Amino acid sequence: MTDPLLEVRDLHVRFPVRRNLLGRTTVENHAVSGVDLALVPGETLALVGESGCGKTTLGRTIVGAQKATSGSVLFEGEDLTAMRDRDRARYRRQIRMVFQDPFSSLNPRFTLRQIIGDPLVATGEARGSELEDRVAEMMRRVGLSPDYMDRYPHAFSGGQRQRVNIARALIVNPRLVVADEPVSALDVSVRAQILNLLRELQSELGLTYLFISHDLSVVENLADRVAVMYFGRIVELASTADLYERPQHPYTEALMSAVPIPDPSLKGRGGRILLPDELPDPSNPPPGCAFARRCRHAVEGRCDTGAIPLEDGVRCVRREELDLQGIVATQS
Amino acid sequence: MEQTLKPLLEISGLRTSFDTFDGKVRAVDGVDLEVYAGRTLCVVGESGCGKSVTARSILRLVEDSGSIDAGSITWHGDGEPFDILSLDPRGKRLQRLRGGDIGMIFQEPAASLLPLRTIGAQLIETLRIHTGLDKRAARARAVELLDAVGIPDPKRRIDAYPFQLSGGMCQRAMIAIALCANPSLLIADEPTTALDVTTQARILDLLRDLQAEHRMAVMFITHDLGVVAELADEVAVMYLGRVVERAPVDELFADPKHPYTKALLASVPVLGRDRGRDLPTIPGTVPNPLHRPSGCSFHPRCAEAVAGKCDIDAPTEVDFGGGRTAECVLYDTEGARA
Numbered sequence: 001m002t003d004p005l006l007e008v009r010d011l012h013v014r015f016p017v018r019r020n021l022l023g024r025t026t027v028e029n030h031a032v033s034g035v036d037l038a039l040v041p042g043e044t045l046a047l048v049g050e051s052g053c054g055k056t057t058l059g060r061t062i063v064g065a066q067k068a069t070s071g072s073v074l075f076e077g078e079d080l081t082a083m084r085d086r087d088r089a090r091y092r093r094q095i096r097m098v099f100q101d102p103f104s105s106l107n108p109r110f111t112l113r114q115i116i117g118d119p120l121v122a123t124g125e126a127r128g129s130e131l132e133d134r135v136a137e138m139m140r141r142v143g144l145s146p147d148y149m150d151r152y153p154h155a156f157s158g159g160q161r162q163r164v165n166i167a168r169a170l171i172v173n174p175r176l177v178v179a180d181e182p183v184s185a186l187d188v189s190v191r192a193q194i195l196n197l198l199r200e201l202q203s204e205l206g207l208t209y210l211f212i213s214h215d216l217s218v219v220e221n222l223a224d225r226v227a228v229m230y231f232g233r234i235v236e237l238a239s240t241a242d243l244y245e246r247p248q249h250p251y252t253e254a255l256m257s258a259v260p261i262p263d264p265s266l267k268g269r270g271g272r273i274l275l276p277d278e279l280p281d282p283s284n285p286p287p288g289c290a291f292a293r294r295c296r297h298a299v300e301g302r303c304d305t306g307a308i309p310l311e312d313g314v315r316c317v318r319r320e321e322l323d324l325q326g327i328v329a330t331q332s
Numbered sequence: 333m334e335q336t337l338k339p340l341l342e343i344s345g346l347r348t349s350f351d352t353f354d355g356k357v358r359a360v361d362g363v364d365l366e367v368y369a370g371r372t373l374c375v376v377g378e379s380g381c382g383k384s385v386t387a388r389s390i391l392r393l394v395e396d397s398g399s400i401d402a403g404s405i406t407w408h409g410d411g412e413p414f415d416i417l418s419l420d421p422r423g424k425r426l427q428r429l430r431g432g433d434i435g436m437i438f439q440e441p442a443a444s445l446l447p448l449r450t451i452g453a454q455l456i457e458t459l460r461i462h463t464g465l466d467k468r469a470a471r472a473r474a475v476e477l478l479d480a481v482g483i484p485d486p487k488r489r490i491d492a493y494p495f496q497l498s499g500g501m502c503q504r505a506m507i508a509i510a511l512c513a514n515p516s517l518l519i520a521d522e523p524t525t526a527l528d529v530t531t532q533a534r535i536l537d538l539l540r541d542l543q544a545e546h547r548m549a550v551m552f553i554t555h556d557l558g559v560v561a562e563l564a565d566e567v568a569v570m571y572l573g574r575v576v577e578r579a580p581v582d583e584l585f586a587d588p589k590h591p592y593t594k595a596l597l598a599s600v601p602v603l604g605r606d607r608g609r610d611l612p613t614i615p616g617t618v619p620n621p622l623h624r625p626s627g628c629s630f631h632p633r634c635a636e637a638v639a640g641k642c643d644i645d646a647p648t649e650v651d652f653g654g655g656r657t658a659e660c661v662l663y664d665t666e667g668a669r670a
Binding site: 050051157158159160187188189190191192193195196199214216217218220221222224240241244254255256257258259260261262263264265266267272274275277279327328 | 499528557559560600601615
């Protein structure tokens, strides 16, 4: 097996909610609680989960936009969390991020040339005509005409802005791209274009993706492996085919059964699992499995005590007893 | 068979436009739609296709810079049918229509509830306006309604403020408000888009149950084809202010007529179908409605566009019978492929 490009070890991120008189944190929200992950070069690992599960926080911590409370993020074996800022700068260009909202993530007062070229200017890597050449080259690569270089973002549609976002991330030749819901804000007809572009750029440039999304059909389309997050923890990690066809965690099963499938002949298909709305309190995580209170397979005395480890990619004490329903592949 | 039924709501030739700094935007440009009692019409389309503006026009909720320029919206509820557009904007009848005959729920539940009033207060107010119940009876009814939409512990939650509830719970409260006067029609504008899939599944189930119970008509606006397949009886596909195709849901998915519908259905990744493969795409992006392409507004992106035809004349609507129509020159007027 190849060495991982990125390794996340026992990562915790907590946000202070309330402090006492002495300024000590008394209540904190646990956003990420002990995540272990490894990405091998060239693969796409997707992180799926519902809002509040900590997937975005995990992504932000990996790119260095958020400080880890404890644990480590290793890039090619070097621990980024232990590094001083100055040393980390070398790695910043290797790990880049693409954001969700193409409307708020581009500075409206900058032209595309400034936006896309900014990482090069900031690192002092290119200027003048070389800068222009590289920006133009990058724009062509993501499917934008270099003629638009001196226009402002407001003149572009969501899909085009997302291309700008991708160009800005890729201009410094990163190895790893963390894409946080890159297609969620896009129109349906444009989404496929961006997904195909991401796939094309990956094979062309040998990129590794950490793809964060709540959309299971998009994830199935793009990912090689999938990590399902619930309440700050990975509850299941498997190859895309295994996870979709043979989910082993009840949460994965429920999540997949809830996705509406664009085929009216499957209307009211059996097996849809309705979850109660009770979410655990992030400042006071329950013992045992965080999903237990919503899980129809939960057993009192087994699921609600102790720490449940992630074994063979599944964090469930009953994983060997359950027979869960996956997605049946359809022919089209 | 539905054709013989009288529709509950009939929109014909609706045009709504907005005055903007850059010029007049024709957001809805000649829309015809019918909604039948007890059935669900899904209106699908991408951003800027006019689906939300159409819905808001029905209740005359178009903002100030906008105006309804032409068309009629006929309400066939009980009594004499009348044109909603001819009602006095401040009159009693329109007030009764909004929230009384027609309930509406919106995309962002937390943003459409008043943040400074409890959900109970907002629900009780609506109840008292539309049903004339006294304070105590309205409160009792409010608790029942919150219970009916699946809010646990309604006796306590009735005094909760929107920020104390999750998105799914707020949407349930919105549904309770929209349904409190037993409307004949519910307009739901992307009610589950901001919610997680597991919450969405429960809200869709709730809407389906409530509809069956009250024999309500539902006009459901969405961009999610999965939700359409799940919920719709009839579907209207909109593109740039016009309905380009109408069909019963099974037929739309099995045999889409309009090239836009075909392309849209193909480009959406489907669970279990599209693992790891390149998706067919629709080239380009949705044009700015200020610069609407001439002829058929889809022609610059259309794989089947006929040069010299599609870019010049606006296509006429072809009626295939059985509630199916498409606006495309590929079909002649008898509905056979030209």
